Amino acid sequence: xxxxxxxxxxxxxxxxxxxxxxxxxxxxxxxxxxxxxxxxxxxxxxxxxxxxxxxxxxxxxxxxxxxxxxxxxxxxxxxxxxxxxxxxxxxxxxxxxxxxxxxxxxxxxxxxxxxxxxxxxxxxxxxxxxxxxxxxxxxxxxxxxxxxxxxxxxxxxxxxxxxxxxxxxxxxxxxxxxxxxxxxxxxxxxxxxxxxxxxxxxxxxxxxxxxxxxxxxxxxxxxxxxxxxxxxxxxxxxxxxxxxxxxxxxxxxxxxxxxxxxxxxxxxxxxxxxxxxxxxxxxxxxxxxxxxxxxxxxxxxxxxxxxxxxxxxxxxxxxxxxxxxxxxxxxxxxxxxxxxxxxxxxxxxxxxxxxxxxxxxxxxxxxxxxxxxxxxxxxxxxxxxxxxxxxxxxxxxxxxxxxxxxxxxxxxxxxxxxxxxxxxxxxxxxxxxxxxxxxxxxxxxxxxxxxxxxxxxxxxxxxxxxxxxxxxxxxxxxxxxxxxxxxxxxxxxxxxxxxxxxxxxxxxxxxxxxxxxxxxxxxxxxxxxx
Amino acid sequence: xxxxxxxxxxxxxxxxxxxxxxxxxxxxxxxxxxxxxxxxxxxxxxxxxxxxxxxxxxxxxxxxxxxxxxxxxxxxxxxxxxxxxxxxxxxxxxxxxxxxxxxxxxxxxxxxxxxxxxxxxxxxxxxxxxxxxxxxxxxxxxxxxxxxxxxxxxxxxxxxxxxxxxxxxxxxxxx
Numbered sequence: 193x194x195x196x197x198x199x200x201x202x203x204x205x206x207x208x209x210x211x212x213x214x215x216x217x218x219x220x221x222x223x224x225x226x227x228x229x230x231x232x233x234x235x236x237x238x239x240x241x242x243x244x245x246x247x248x249x250x251x252x253x254x255x256x257x258x259x260x261x262x263x264x265x266x267x268x269x270x271x272x273x274x275x276x277x278x279x280x281x282x283x284x285x286x287x288x289x290x291x292x293x294x295x296x297x298x299x300x301x302x303x304x305x306x307x308x309x310x311x312x313x314x315x316x317x318x319x320x321x322x323x324x325x326x327x328x329x330x331x332x333x334x335x336x337x338x339x340x341x342x343x344x345x346x347x348x349x350x351x352x353x354x355x356x357x358x359x360x361x362x363x364x365x366x367x368x369x370x371x372x373x374x375x376x377x378x379x380x381x382x383x384x385x386x387x388x389x390x391x392x393x394x395x396x397x398x399x400x401x402x403x404x405x406x407x408x409x410x411x412x413x414x415x416x417x418x419x420x421x422x423x424x425x426x427x428x429x430x431x432x433x434x435x436x437x438x439x440x441x442x443x444x445x446x447x448x449x450x451x452x453x454x455x456x457x458x459x460x461x462x463x464x465x466x467x468x469x470x471x472x473x474x475x476x477x478x479x480x481x482x483x484x485x486x487x488x489x490x491x492x493x494x495x496x497x498x499x500x501x502x503x504x505x506x507x508x509x510x511x512x513x514x515x516x517x518x519x520x521x522x523x524x525x526x527x528x529x530x531x532x533x534x535x536x537x538x539x540x541x542x543x544x545x546x547x548x549x550x551x552x553x554x555x556x557x558x559x560x561x562x563x564x565x566x567x568x569x570x571x572x573x574x575x576x577x578x579x580x581x582x583x584x585x586x587x588x589x590x591x592x593x594x595x596x597x598x599x600x601x602x603x604x605x606x607x608x609x610x611x612x613x614x615x616x617x618x619x620x621x622x623x624x625x626x627x628x629x630x631x632x633x634x635x636x637x638x639x640x641x642x643x644x645x646x647x648x649x650x651x652x653x654x655x656x657x658x659x660x661x662x663x664x665x666x667x668x669x670x671x672x673x674x675x676x677x678x679x680x681x682x683x684x685x686x687x688x689x690x691x692x693x694x695x696x697x698x699x700x701x702x703x704x705x706x707x708x709x710x711x712x713x714x715x716x717x718x719x720x721x722x
Numbered sequence: 723x724x725x726x727x728x729x730x731x732x733x734x735x736x737x738x739x740x741x742x743x744x745x746x747x748x749x750x751x752x753x754x755x756x757x758x759x760x761x762x763x764x765x766x767x768x769x770x771x772x773x774x775x776x777x778x779x780x781x782x783x784x785x786x787x788x789x790x791x792x793x794x795x796x797x798x799x800x801x802x803x804x805x806x807x808x809x810x811x812x813x814x815x816x817x818x819x820x821x822x823x824x825x826x827x828x829x830x831x832x833x834x835x836x837x838x839x840x841x842x843x844x845x846x847x848x849x850x851x852x853x854x855x856x857x858x859x860x861x862x863x864x865x866x867x868x869x870x871x872x873x874x875x876x877x878x879x880x881x882x883x884x885x886x887x888x889x890x891x892x893x894x895x896x897x
Binding site (some may be wrong): 305407413446 | 731734742745746750752753760763
């Protein structure tokens with residue numbers, strides 16, 4: 193940072209309004225807390241955008257036959273719902289948490305590259321606009337599924353180019369964000385904060401950031417090849433020109449599998465912070481948690497083939513990917529075991545963050561087990577592209593990643609806002625979510641086992657009953673999220689002042705060393721960690 | 723932030739940028755790697771060549787006698803083989819021949835007949851000259867294939883089938 197800005201920083205400390213006001217504050221901010229806040233609100237907006245698409249899908253599937261949307265639009269809905277939720281809702285939410293928490297938890301004043309941080313956020317916004325705007329161009333939004341498989345995607349209209357550009361921008365943003373996070377964690381830790389003393393959320397994000405740096409460029413390469421196949425006469429994936437559509441699947445899933453861990457590892461970190469706080473016991477097996485996270489990340493690079501068992505793979509390849517996938521259950525099992533062991537004989541209380549965390553452990557484990565079922569090659573070949581797969585990944589992404597995001601928001605809201613949320617409304621939000629979610633997604637296991645294919649707007653009559661239940665659950669779940677929005681706003685506007693550390697068992701730096709709300713500038717002199 | 727830390731941060735960023743660019747390169751390097759692996763393992767080819775028909779019932783044989791009837795057209799119409807012996811489910815190709823000795827262009831349509839009378843439903847034709855009208859120039863000779871199989875569902879006592887074609891000239895001589 194230049195000397196001029198350095199001096200300016202100091203000058204600003206004297207007055208209280210130490211930043212520009214209005215829109216300029218948010219456009220030009222380099223403060224990690226402001227950027228974290230923007231990421232979190234952005235993520236919530238995209239969550240509702242993707243949620244509206246999900247409810248349109250479930251409205252169409254409430255009954256057999258075509259009711260509300262035509263099949264092309266239905267395909268666009270499933271595609272953009274997936275892209276928006278993955279790249280617009282879950283990932284930015286985690287980056288928001290990272291921005292808010294990592295500097296405070298390692299005792300740093302801010303992120304290592306504050307201006308790049310500003311860029312990372314403001315790149316995400318145009319990318320999201322491109323994605324959503326693609327609904328309004330001729331031909332409609334991308335309709336190939338979020339995996340963007342050729343040859344279908346090579347044939348569609350301009351919306352594909354908008355989607356590809358959006359993916360490029362999001363990739364650049366993620367890489368910049370990851371560089372920032374890794375540098376902050378490696379170089380800016382307070383004295384005494386050794387790597388093995390870092391809170392697990394920091395550890396999981398460090399590993400996630402390395403995953404992002406390793407695989408986002410691969411995705412960028414894959415979509416660039418799609419783009420040149422579409423417009424510049426190359427034939428990477430075009431069989432007529434000597435290419436191979438299957439190759440796209442290999443490249444995509446080399447990115448795609450680590451990507452699912454990018455979405456879930458920070459969740460492990462959040463749950464590892466919340467469970468000890470409400471069990472009033474230190475986390476059981478801290479070191480094994482770190483090693484398990486690293487093992488999951490490393491294994492994620494050698495299991496991509498399990499997404500494509502049906503493409504025609506040698507038996508040796510199928511066996512390799514099957515066993516490698518099952519191997520991931522070992523470190524994941526270590527984590528689940530450690531969370532349960534942390535709760536064992538703890539003096540537990542069940543505030544909203546704890547409820548969401550326990551919900552996470554139960555439901556994520558169900559998703560993990562259905563993942564093990566799908567890892568078995570011959571089973572996967574019959575269940576491939578059925579609703580069983582849809583049920584599986586919604587159990588790990590909604591009741592996994594999303595529930596832990598809710599848990600984290602309720603847990604840190606007192607630190608973010610200085611106010612306490614309403615415990616009664618928080619619990620209501622949890623119970624409505626967990627009941628709505630299970631009604632929506634558990635029947636999809638049955639539908640998949642009975643052979644209902646995914647991404648089709650109509651279905652055979654024997655699937656009608658469970659689809660009706662699934663849609664009812666989806667609407668309960670969807671509308672309950674308005675309560676979450678209300679809870680956050682109600683919390684900010686309330687006058688329930690939060691204590692500096694409102695949780696008895698929370699012991700990381702942001703609780704023990706900083707007031708609530710956390711001041712705009714924190715840890716300008718690094719704390720000493722013993 | 724003091725200069726030493728800023729320099730260290732820049733160094734970390736450079737390393738991480740190098741990794742990103744290398745991984746972008748790796749994404750593209752997967753293209754030749756993929757080709758090479760598929761080629762050396764013969765994966766792409768074996769899937770196509772190795773495909774076998776599991777529907778063939780090799781436990782029994784059916785003799786199909788090939789008959790041709792001119793149906794009032796005094797030209798040459800015959801089968802190149804008298805009969806063909808096959809397993810149910812096995813795809814075979816047989817050939818019929820027409821020599822238009824009438825001295826004028828003729829458009830005609832062939833109609834299939836099979837004996838015993840219920841055998842027709844077990845003959846599954848993939849390609850046949852009887853699917854469309856055929857036009858012959860004066861003096862033209864044409865060899866025409868029939869690609870078919872006898873369904874494995876054919877009754878066990880059906881050991882011989884007579885497959886017969888009859889040509890009928892279309893009025894007006896046009897298709």
